[in-house]
Amino acid sequence: MVEITVCGQALERASAERATVTVQSRWSAPSAEAAMRAVAEAHERLVADARSHETSGAAESWHADRVSISHHQEWVGEGQPRTSVYTAAAAVTVRFRDFEELGSWIGSIGLHETHEVGGIEWSLSDETERALGKTARTRAIADAVERAGDYAEAAGLGAPVVAGIQEPGTTAPGPPVPKARMATMAMSAADAAPAVSLEAGELSVRAAVEVRFVADPLAHAI
Incomplete structure (x- = not known):
């Protein structure tokens, strides 16, 4: 044998049947309050969009589980005191079924300078x-x-x-x-x-x- x-x-x-995209709202300002205020307003718009896409069926799911704020000293010029800069950020991730709707959404949110669109992860349904x-x-x-x-x-x-x-x-x-x-x-x-x-x-x-x-x-x- x-x-x-x-x-x-x-x-x-x-x-591909699904497309997952993460959109981050980011803003820098001289104070933490100003940075957070700008990000909170931008983030609220994204969350409203995500909810709307899920309700319409264009998106399968979404989550918003990332927020951060950082601080650094920025050099202005020789002999000048450094200035404080605060940067706040929050992210929304949406998993789309409708690629056409995703393209329209990216086009619209791209007009706002507070938004940063990450790469798209393509996948199949479970x-x-x-x-x-x-x-x-x-x-x-x-x-x-x-x-x-x-x-x-x-x-x-x-x-x-x-x-x-x-x-x-x-x-x-x-x-x-x-x-x-x-x-x-x-x-x-x-x-x-x-x-x-x-x-x-x-x-x-x-x-x-x-x-x-x-x-x-x-x-x-x-």
């Missing part, structure tokens, strides 16, 4: 990611069976039989199997309408599995 161990792999792709993961795992097993069959045939062995299955890294440390999330983003804004056109590429869900087989030598090969 001969043991054959192979690694089966599979990749499933689907277009349901789609689970479905693709299941399909990828099934195909990874099929890939392992095919690989083992090829090795057995080349070595003059009979049909291999599964003796063990494990995911890479479950018994010993090793390099992680990445679940790739790749997307492209195209942005353009018309002069009259400051909407941002967003188009996400495909995202990938990978699966890998180690399968151990056993196979007997063919009678004529003994």
